[in-house]
Amino acid sequence: MEVAVRDIDLTQVNLNLLVYLDTLLTEKSVTRAAHRLGITQSAMSHNLRQLRDIFGDPLLVRGKGGMQPTPRAEQLVLPLRSGLQSLRRTLEGESTFDAAASTRRFVLAAGDAVAMLLLPPLMERLQESGPNVDLDVVPFDGRRYAGQLETGEVDVAISAFFPDAPAVRMRKQRPASFVCVVREGHPAVGETLDLATWARLPHVLVSPQGTGGPGIVDRALAKHGLERRVAVRIRYFLAAPLLVSRTDLVLTTTRALAEMFAVDLPVRLIPPPVELPTFSIGTAWHERVAKDPANVWIRQQVAAALKAI
Template structure:
């Protein structure tokens, strides 16, 4: 194949067609007419000597060759995008750029308000879309360029993904302040194990598996209720004999925290800290707009983390830096299903 005859716009059309699997939607996405995109598809089929997309029961289906080409072509387009954006001036005050972020519901409660406030103050025309997904799904979406930046606990990060530690937090137990098994605001191991537990699953904010720690000690707890969001925990714990685990940084942000008491998990081993990072693909390393976003998120979390630490009477969380203006790698423990 003569590279001089390759039109980069055809690769953009290929990516849209494989993603949407519908000519009409792909054309709308690219701002093209259906006839123009159909012509591009014919050129792609000639170029690769393959149908690439065929009609199926649920719309257009990519051929085996098309599936093989998806990631390499997206990689090429991402590299071109990276090269172009490094040469484009970025002015937060005037840019109309949109960013896709990912964080858990708990993180949204804790730090998203401060992030949004700072964006509104410095970049009033910037839009953000915030979604929630598990660590593995988030990593895949970072690689596929569906997410610009993710904040959370992300062990086992794939190649070409960068991360910078933002802060650390610890897990604590939470119970109703009038819980019959509490003694001076704490609970011993026997009482802790005798209580029914609430757990959050999938837990997107923890690389710590309490059940593994207990099993290693020959202990076991009873999980009575499993919920999908941290926001449900206070209502289940309040006025009952249930106990739950949550991050210390969230305790002061839960509804009516005066009704709850937080205390250390009563096991005779040290529970590992949680390392929270911001994560992005290396294609965005030199993107001035993305660097601005990373700096804003980091500074926002300093503000939000400092306020949370002051509220709970603890030290301000340590904040990671991108040494020398570049990213730093973070290692973390493997993610588990529930806490």
């Protein structure tokens, strides 16, 4: 079956419609899209009709829970947002970036643990070098981060683990190591933690993505023919040390994070009984902004803040 290829004359197209389409695909609601762009609902409905004529596709159809994008619309999301972002940067014409005078808002993607470690030193730097620069910090999602960087939805991602993705550049910034955390006065743990006790104790496991596969501790124990019991599996780093401080659970986590919690909680930090692999917290950005002055600047600030942790 042959599919006809349509030639579209851009001089006959209102390019503002692409902004409307991007907003419609984000909001999945004519009413919310109209409110976001400051136009009437009837005007947005008229724009949607024009877009359907241009693309020869319904784009959005009513479904359970609201309007849902068609397969054609889903294909448009990434190239549309990437194109609008490139056009925006072209019109802004930034060849330099004056951080001291800028009022730009950067979007960073980071998990809660990374955000807790990174944000205090990062904000200290921004107060000095970019006092009017603002930040939005959104959750890091390994399944979506590459698309978010491509479209400009996220400027820089910060994480310990990045799934491979085309056109995404990465740089390891700060080495990190693991430590075990138990409550003060734990009845089964003395000054050190032996392998058998480590395996026998109930563990709390932080899994930000909610996956249930074996982790670093499980693989280390398996080498010695041992298994552990994960008594609590959660997605939030903040909750884990609070649980440990009031129970007999043991947590194996990054030393920098554990040291932060040990300041305020009655917990002890103990080296793991076996050697665990080290890792690095790093940054990721899309290659199209590799030389963008503003993106280069915020990456430099993040890198310096990571070194200060």
